Amino acid sequence: MDFDALFDDVYPKLRRYCMRMTADRDLAEDTAQEAFVRLLDREVKGGDAGVRSWLFKVATHLLRDRARVRSNRLRLLESRGSDGLPGPAPGPDPAEELEREERRQVVREALARLDERDRTLLLLREEGLSYRELARVAGVEVASVGTLLARSRRRLERELTAPVDT
Amino acid sequence: MTQHELPFDESGDEPTSRPDDASPPEPEPEDHPDEGDLQAWIDGELEPARAREVGVHLELCSSCRVVVEDLGDRARSTTRALAVLDRPAPEAGVDQARWNVRRRRLASRRPGASRRGVAAAAVLVLLAAGAAAALPGSPLRGFLWDDSGDREVRTLEPTATEAGLPRAGLALGYRDGRLEVELDGWPEGRTVELRSGEGAGVEVESWAQTGFRTGAGRVTVPGALLPEPPSEPTGGDPADLVIRIASGPGEVLVRSGSRLLVRWSGGSFQLGEGIQADPLSDGVRLQVPEARQ
Numbered sequence: 345m346d347f348d349a350l351f352d353d354v355y356p357k358l359r360r361y362c363m364r365m366t367a368d369r370d371l372a373e374d375t376a377q378e379a380f381v382r383l384l385d386r387e388v389k390g391g392d393a394g395v396r397s398w399l400f401k402v403a404t405h406l407l408r409d410r411a412r413v414r415s416n417r418l419r420l421l422e423s424r425g426s427d428g429l430p431g432p433a434p435g436p437d438p439a440e441e442l443e444r445e446e447r448r449q450v451v452r453e454a455l456a457r458l459d460e461r462d463r464t465l466l467l468l469r470e471e472g473l474s475y476r477e478l479a480r481v482a483g484v485e486v487a488s489v490g491t492l493l494a495r496s497r498r499r500l501e502r503e504l505t506a507p508v509d510t
Numbered sequence: 511m512t513q514h515e516l517p518f519d520e521s522g523d524e525p526t527s528r529p530d531d532a533s534p535p536e537p538e539p540e541d542h543p544d545e546g547d548l549q550a551w552i553d554g555e556l557e558p559a560r561a562r563e564v565g566v567h568l569e570l571c572s573s574c575r576v577v578v579e580d581l582g583d584r585a586r587s588t589t590r591a592l593a594v595l596d597r598p599a600p601e602a603g604v605d606q607a608r609w610n611v612r613r614r615r616l617a618s619r620r621p622g623a624s625r626r627g628v629a630a631a632a633v634l635v636l637l638a639a640g641a642a643a644a645l646p647g648s649p650l651r652g653f654l655w656d657d658s659g660d661r662e663v664r665t666l667e668p669t670a671t672e673a674g675l676p677r678a679g680l681a682l683g684y685r686d687g688r689l690e691v692e693l694d695g696w697p698e699g700r701t702v703e704l705r706s707g708e709g710a711g712v713e714v715e716s717w718a719q720t721g722f723r724t725g726a727g728r729v730t731v732p733g734a735l736l737p738e739p740p741s742e743p744t745g746g747d748p749a750d751l752v753i754r755i756a757s758g759p760g761e762v763l764v765r766s767g768s769r770l771l772v773r774w775s776g777g778s779f780q781l782g783e784g785i786q787a788d789p790l791s792d793g794v795r796l797q798v799p800e801a802r803q
Contacts, residue, residue, distance in 0.1 A: 346801045347768050348695075351608050359607070364595050373607065380611045447594045454591075470592055475555040490555065491546030497584045504591060 351380060354396055357471040358403055364467050365407055367452050375410065379403045397477035404464060404481060454503035462496035469493060542574055543567060549581050605695070612692055688761040691753060696766060696798045700750040704764055704772055704779070705793035707754030749795060767801050 355376060362372035379402040388398045455463055464482050473481065475489040484492060543551070543564045550556045551564045568574055693702065755762055761775040770782035772794060779794045781787055787796035 348608070348801060351611070352604060355604055355607055359603075360596060363597075364592060367595070369597075373603075373610075377607055377611050377614065381614045384611070384615050444594070451591050451594050466588065467592070470589060475550065475553070488546065490548070490550035490553070491544065493553075494545050494549040494581055494584075497581075497588045500588060500591070501584055 350392070350395065354399055355380065358399055361400065361467050361471050362403055362407060365463070371410065375403050375406045378406055393474065393477060397473065397480045400468060400473065401481040450504065454500055457503045458496065458499055462499055465492055466496050466500060541567065542571065545577065548574065548578050552578060552582055552585070608694065612694060688763055689755065691762065691764045693764070693766040693798065696751065698798055698800045700798045701795060702798060703749040703752045703790065703793055703795045704774060705752060705754045705790060766798050769799060771796060
């Protein structure tokens, strides 16, 4: 796959992954693009799957580094829920918009309460990475990915239904 | 993602392959696949032999089928929950991002260029849509012609489109003392000329529809390719893109995607693999090749 085709295929997923990880559009786009900048200067082996998992791995490491630099924690933990975007645009039904934003906030906070490995596995799987790719990015055994995925989904479900501390 | 279908009627509790006359005993508990195997079975990630074993087990074991259904339900609810976080990407976001990547890559080469003392190339963009006429005496001229050496990178960035017209543009920058020109988005078969220029910069002519827009430290050119170059009053066959480079930058590389089109050094032109070109009195004329798979 040439660079443009690869970019068209992977960039939207990588951006979404970073966006879900950070809830910060600027940081997500910057990180996803930085991963591709690094790809241009490297020869990554393993075919398309190898390149794709390499990109997600680089982005994951970049997010981790940047989160550390930025107050040593992911922005997910911020309680205000800013995602770097303007607030919800006034729509025909402000109440509906408000409700949607509240749902986002609940999911963000639930994700933030997961440990990093669970969060990474969940979000990577949502982008279509295979177990082998997940193992490569998250640094776990392929044979344990199914167990870890099932466990992380259960934890997310529990966090989503847990009473919110006030 | 390949996912297995449950090997039984979803509406019922009984496996479809179970004989009517005799219910086989449930497998012993120690024979149950663990949750990880069941999850991997759902996701189509088990080795074929193991997947067959689990499939056979599921036909016989109602308790494992319940687990599989729960795992599937949870996976689907996870997907729904996470989708709440998404907001639509800005229109043309992928194209814009690709430009950003190329520009950043070139910008990352600046220190090497500075060490070698390569004079910065100024960029002058002339567009068919009358923008050239607006240049003399305009503030843009001072911005576009910049010999300070501080701004080696210029990106000509298509940020606007017209329906049905392909977006195309350039990124220029120095890398290890060479001027690199990267074409982005130029369809196969479009003609490109690399020519000697006058003065101290790089001049780019493109049959694009738009005007200039400038920003801090960069030049952007919103635009889209015309389906065909307009015919010139003087006749001839105008190229879609003409790049004129004055003496000074040393070696010049022109790429399209990952393909090297031409290397220009010491007055000679070396074509990339599989690239054919026609000689011109002051350069070469070639066609954008098919993207390499």
